[in-house]
Amino acid sequence: MARKSIGAQRNPESEKAILTAARELLAEEGLSGFSIEAVARRAHAGKPTIYRWWPDRTRLLLAVYSEFKEGMRSFDTGTLEGDVRAFLTNLFEFWRESPAGPVFKSILAESQSDPEASAAFAEYHHGRAARTAAAFARRGITDADAKLLTEMVVNYAWGQLLANRLDPGDAEIARVAGMLVRGVGR
Amino acid sequence: MARKSIGAQRNPESEKAILTAARELLAEEGLSGFSIEAVARRAHAGKPTIYRWWPDRTRLLLAVYSEFKEGMRSFDTGTLEGDVRAFLTNLFEFWRESPAGPVFKSILAESQSDPEASAAFAEYHHGRAARTAAAFARRGITDADAKLLTEMVVNYAWGQLLANRLDPGDAEIARVAGMLVRGVGR
Amino acid sequence: MARKSIGAQRNPESEKAILTAARELLAEEGLSGFSIEAVARRAHAGKPTIYRWWPDRTRLLLAVYSEFKEGMRSFDTGTLEGDVRAFLTNLFEFWRESPAGPVFKSILAESQSDPEASAAFAEYHHGRAARTAAAFARRGITDADAKLLTEMVVNYAWGQLLANRLDPGDAEIARVAGMLVRGVGR
Amino acid sequence: MARKSIGAQRNPESEKAILTAARELLAEEGLSGFSIEAVARRAHAGKPTIYRWWPDRTRLLLAVYSEFKEGMRSFDTGTLEGDVRAFLTNLFEFWRESPAGPVFKSILAESQSDPEASAAFAEYHHGRAARTAAAFARRGITDADAKLLTEMVVNYAWGQLLANRLDPGDAEIARVAGMLVRGVGR
DNA sequence: ATTTAAACGAGACGGTACGTCACGTCTTAGT
């Protein structure tokens, strides 16, 4: 039995079914199995319903990723170095143990051919980075230093993600955190 | 005028024309403008000629990518921080001013859906990183520090590439280099 | 300007444009100029639209052919010989002066490689022959004789079509009709 | 072991291998399985060897077809009706029990797109018809009647071939022969 | 006896068409 309209308003069941189908497709078949047609088929949704809410394939990808947003634990270890370590540990664990890793990589790949995806991704990235930088700034470094530190930490994490090295070990993380925090001054 | 067969053997002119067309397309229009059809049109080649030698779009991409292997200048400024700055400056310039940047990004994107592309990319990346680390090690840091430094520098550069920020300015580069070198000790 | 979808239903304009383009191509360039690509180009239609409704080139050919089903005038001259003459005269004129001749020949050619085309053609042929036989039977011959007469008349006509002799002249037609009618008895 | 050149002259083994491969392909797979590539593969011949001796696919088809020229038995039953029956019986048997039927149909199909095939076919057809008419004329009918009779007989046979009804039965053949002979006078 | 000439197999070449897939847009019919 098909889902029907519930009147002049967005049907949350449809949204949920679409996002679920999208997430499962990415997890099961990777980026190449992820197409609007396939999502529509699996979610028993009409293509226009998808396009109405997500302007293109990339935005749907971003939406799937955002669902994981809240999957990450926050951190407050008391020291800057501890925070950096916690951030990295959490992030790698998150990428390893949820479908978030593949999804994130897919977004990155998509961004290379789609300027809008690139912009959307940049915007999302910017927001997250700002929050991370704010967290680091609590430890008494300048905003500029916090931003730079964030950039280095995040770029390091991306590099590991893209190279499929999501389990660097605590020692490696500690070395990286130590190096960056030392570099940022004091 | 038209390229013809030179017998029962691969015609190097065709190969060259196809690789050139592929490289130019990537540089001019990015990954989304890169299709076998478009390459065939620009190279004045038949599609079967391309498929005869490169089994699919990804492999042609990898072939283009291999052509850039030795495109970067070396550096020797006398100090570690100077070397890091030179490395970054050279790399950003190389990415900005040759078709290498777009091609690299395309490979990276493609790697996310194609395991073979991923492996080829990882191998290439590993080799380049080793050479860079060796250059940094000349400045009197341990090999482990040189490797870590390289990783951070390279990941920073990749992050900028992926974010389309290939012209960070000397000041930014100096800040990054300073921070990383300070972090590495001394 | 361009034809668009009219919803989840077949667009009759597209169907018409495709059939028209197909018919014209056959008339202008013959069977060798008739390809799905060429039809799509001329009809300003997408290939998938054609394949959605006609599973292959042969079936599109058959569809064009069916359009001529009712193109022939009937006849009632009062005598059997007159009817045979009228049938042949009409048929040759129809084949000469409409695109039906080339289309019919194309179907026939296609039937030699495609069993489905062959079956469809046989069915069509059978129906037409039955109606022609019924017309002849009005002149007081047995049904068996009417069928045989029809078969001979039609095969003669096909032979002339295949041999590109569509204008045999009234005298030749009279000779053929006379011979066949005499043969059928009385 | 491959066939080699035997010097600056046509290698009859190659010619034979090519014609055999072509005939077998037509018999086994019909016109749609008949391609220069397939013939070359089966005959272990190079494509240029084929194109050297037969300018195109159609001419190779015609060459295969000519091989059957003399495959038919002659007839002399003593009566005109007997001769017509014998002609038809022989012809249907020939078409049924040799690869000639499929080959003839293929030629016919090809003739619809290739004017040269059409001309060659017409010429062959004309010659055979003349000989058949001469045989009929021995029974004391005028040349004009013999030609007309031949035309009707042959067109009937072609009709049966094209409709895949190559085994009409003796009774049907007798009816046809009787009708035509009666029509021709006497 | 050596050279020349042409046929041979092989297979690459630039093309055209095939039939399939997904894109993003559009309209319908129903809730």
Added chain:
DNA sequence: ACTAAGACGTGACGTACCGTCTCGTTTAAAT
């Protein structure tokens, strides 16, 4: 207004053959 459904034009995918071309080999005929 929003839904599922599905048609539309576009254009790339990877494959099959087309007819042409050149390669390197082989061998008979002409020197």
